[in-house]
Amino acid sequence: MTSAKTLFDKIWDRHRVRSVEDGPDILYIDRHFIHEVTTPQAFDGLRKRGIGVLRPQQTVATADHNVPTKDQHLPIQEALSRKQVEKLTENCAEFGIELYGLGHPYQGIVHVIGPELGITRPGMTIVCGDSHTSTHGAFGCIAFGIGTSEVEQVLATQCILQKRPKNMKIEVNGSLRDDVTAKDLILYLISKLGTGGGTGHFVEFCGSAIRALSMEQRMTVCNMAIEMGARGGLIAADEKTFEYLKGRTFAPQGEQWEAALEDWKQLHTDEGALFDSVHTFDAIDIEPMITFGTHPGMGTSISAGIPHSEDPSFLSSLDYMNFQPGQQLLGHPIDYVFIGSCTNSRIEDLRAVARLAKGRRKADNVEVWIVPGSKQVEEQAKAEGLDRVFEEAGFELRQAGCSACLGMNEDKVPAGKYCVSTSNRNFEGRQGPGARTLLASPETAAAAAITGKIMPAHALTHPEHYNLSPA
Amino acid sequence: MEKFKYIKSTAALIAKENIDTDQIIPARFLKATSRAGFGENLFRDWRYHADGSLKEDFVLNTHPYPSKILVAGKNFGCGSSREHAAWALVDFGFRVVVSAYFADIFKNNALNNGLLPVQVSEAFSEVLIQKLKSNEATELEVDLDTQSIHIAGTEEKELFEINSYKKYCLQNGLDDIDFLLDNRSEIEAYEASEKKKSWVAFY
Ligand code: SF4
Numbered sequence: 001m002t003s004a005k006t007l008f009d010k011i012w013d014r015h016r017v018r019s020v021e022d023g024p025d026i027l028y029i030d031r032h033f034i035h036e037v038t039t040p041q042a043f044d045g046l047r048k049r050g051i052g053v054l055r056p057q058q059t060v061a062t063a064d065h066n067v068p069t070k071d072q073h074l075p076i077q078e079a080l081s082r083k084q085v086e087k088l089t090e091n092c093a094e095f096g097i098e099l100y101g102l103g104h105p106y107q108g109i110v111h112v113i114g115p116e117l118g119i120t121r122p123g124m125t126i127v128c129g130d131s132h133t134s135t136h137g138a139f140g141c142i143a144f145g146i147g148t149s150e151v152e153q154v155l156a157t158q159c160i161l162q163k164r165p166k167n168m169k170i171e172v173n174g175s176l177r178d179d180v181t182a183k184d185l186i187l188y189l190i191s192k193l194g195t196g197g198g199t200g201h202f203v204e205f206c207g208s209a210i211r212a213l214s215m216e217q218r219m220t221v222c223n224m225a226i227e228m229g230a231r232g233g234l235i236a237a238d239e240k241t242f243e244y245l246k247g248r249t250f251a252p253q254g255e256q257w258e259a260a261l262e263d264w265k266q267l268h269t270d271e272g273a274l275f276d277s278v279h280t281f282d283a284i285d286i287e288p289m290i291t292f293g294t295h296p297g298m299g300t301s302i303s304a305g306i307p308h309s310e311d312p313s314f315l316s317s318l319d320y321m322n323f324q325p326g327q328q329l330l331g332h333p334i335d336y337v338f339i340g341s342c343t344n345s346r347i348e349d350l351r352a353v354a355r356l357a358k359g360r361r362k363a364d365n366v367e368v369w370i371v372p373g374s375k376q377v378e379e380q381a382k383a384e385g386l387d388r389v390f391e392e393a394g395f396e397l398r399q400a401g402c403s404a405c406l407g408m409n410e411d412k413v414p415a416g417k418y419c420v421s422t423s424n425r426n427f428e429g430r431q432g433p434g435a436r437t438l439l440a441s442p443e444t445a446a447a448a449a450i451t452g453k454i455m456p457a458h459a460l461t462h463p464e465h466y467n468l469s470p471a
Numbered sequence: 472m473e474k475f476k477y478i479k480s481t482a483a484l485i486a487k488e489n490i491d492t493d494q495i496i497p498a499r500f501l502k503a504t505s506r507a508g509f510g511e512n513l514f515r516d517w518r519y520h521a522d523g524s525l526k527e528d529f530v531l532n533t534h535p536y537p538s539k540i541l542v543a544g545k546n547f548g549c550g551s552s553r554e555h556a557a558w559a560l561v562d563f564g565f566r567v568v569v570s571a572y573f574a575d576i577f578k579n580n581a582l583n584n585g586l587l588p589v590q591v592s593e594a595f596s597e598v599l600i601q602k603l604k605s606n607e608a609t610e611l612e613v614d615l616d617t618q619s620i621h622i623a624g625t626e627e628k629e630l631f632e633i634n635s636y637k638k639y640c641l642q643n644g645l646d647d648i649d650f651l652l653d654n655r656s657e658i659e660a661y662e663a664s665e666k667k668k669s670w671v672a673f674y
Contacts, residue, residue: 087504145552147554295549427491
């Protein structure tokens with residue numbers, strides 16, 4: 001027996017209050033994020049039981065899923081959405097929870113604001129009633145999505161009953177090509193491992209290609225770990241992590257920062273620690289990716305086009321998308337571009353889009369929405385003059401929220417329309433009933449916006465290699 | 472939570488793989504602030520046309536039996552963590568979902584609502600799907616005590632796994648919160664312990 005431990009096991013063991021015999025562990029939760037959609041029933045549950053929130057200062061709330069991304073100073077038009085947001089406000093007031101609601105300078109998508117405020121930190125356990133809680137794992141912590149009953153558990157006891165998942169290692173070695181992004185990397189991994197490839201596991205991403213990513217890019221990778229079925233993903237903290245966190249609003253300071261650093265530096269997988277499964281990839285094999293089907297595993301390199309398959313689920317997916325097996329994707333006309341969501345709505349994403357959009361104009365056949373992940377990202381984009389670049393390009397810069405990621409608020413893609421989206425899910429109807437979603441990187445989305453077609457960003461810088469005549 | 476022991480019922484079959492929670496209940500129907508009534512919009516976009524009329528070829532509209540069991544392709548419940556998916560299935564009348572495997576969050580959500588996720592082998596799943604395709608009146612028996620699923624009137628049977636704590640909860644209709652609340656003093660002791668103080672998440 002080796003005593004070498006994985007990073008995941010180290011953090012889990014620190015937070016294990018005890019194990020239930022033949023059952024799950026009682027896991028202590030450091031940080032709990034909540035939003036309007038998955039919590040009203042949990043607060044009602046507390047009221048029914050006549051109990052309060054055990055540690056309200058460890059929970060932080062925001063409104064993101066249901067909020068409009070235009071005219072946020074006005075009351076929410078849609079009655080049910082407004083009611084849900086109001087319920088959150090009432091519940092937070094009643095139970096003493098900090099709320100960064102609409103109009104607050106910290107408001108935004110829950111997985112964007114946690115890291116940017118320095119609330120998310122290495123070594124923590126973090127949960128939220130939202131599957132993309134895995135995003136926070138980029139900071140070397142255990143972060144995973146939970147259901148509403150579990151939200152109630154955490155509110156009531158600051159703990160959750162959870163079976164310890166297995167450990168998976170995904171190592172990506174070498175360097176990514178210049179035109180390949182973190183989004184392409186994760187879409188590639190999901191296309192290789194499948195949407196169920198990580199079921200029952202927590203994934204540690206490692207290897208030189210992962211180390212080379214910025215913190216924001218690491219968040220993109222961990223964000224989509226859930227799309228391979230994994231409970232979550234994590235990346236050991238390093239100098240980049242510390243650099244990112246230093247000086248953030250709620251990050252430790254002074255002596256506490258020094259003490260924190262000392263601890264965080266211990267948080268890595270020991271040499272020789274055993275994983276339940278290991279996958280290794282070469283970064284150089286990865287090309288700009290796009291999805292063509294109705295789950296995130298149905299991805300391909302843009303240049304390769306749609307593969308052939310006789311599988312009925314595959315064919316019914318293509319049917320929904322109105323694509324054929326073997327069809328080329330390059331040059332296929334599209335109707336909408338959505339740049340946003342907790343996967344790709346941070347400032348680096350907006351900068352990347354602005355770099356490509358600068359001095360160019362969107363194609364006439366597309367509508368382009370850029371939705372910053374948070375109020376702070378929005379302000380930063382304006383401070384850097386990105387808003388003017390977008391305006392000149394004909395891209396519409398909106399206000400912070402989940403927006404067209406999930407077809408719940410006002411921002412929806414109409415039935416039958418193709419949308420190149422930087423979000424994380426291309427399920428049937430995800431962006432609105434009948435909408436057809438193609439997941440890609442912000443760079444690919446920008447190229448689609450400008451050319452009106454499925455194109456890699458390379459087409460903007462090397463137009464001689466592509467057919468860019470109007471779609 | 473309703474207790475679960477044994478169920479014998481016909482089964483509705485949706486042989487598709489990767490049925491995600493956006494299909495089970497689309498986001499635009501998540502706006503209710505109570506747990507009730509989600510069954511009406513279960514599989515909304517597969518069940519209804521855009522104008523609200525029923526789709527004539529979807530199993531929940533054509534199946535002549537009020538089934539308590541849903542049989543689905545593998546990787547059922549992937550995607551969003553919305554517990555509304557489990558609420559919708561329960562509200563519609565399902566007590567069991569059978570699949571070759573389930574997404575982790577969905578599995579927890581189901582168990583927390585008295586909905587039993589029965590994970591079967593891919594081979595058994597295939598037998599089940601073929602059987603239901605050839606005869607939609609086929610009855611299945613699901614027995615939690617013996618952890619078995621049986622195609623009634625045949626020799627076809629498989630055992631399934633369930634964590635013994637969760638099994639006990641289902642059998643007795645207990646939920647996790649009661650259990651955790653009973654552990655409150657241990658939780659507080661943990662918060663005060665050296666183990667906890669030795670690291671720094673609280674800064
Ligand atoms: S942006 Fe999309 S995936 Fe992210 S939290 Fe919002 S709805 Fe969920």
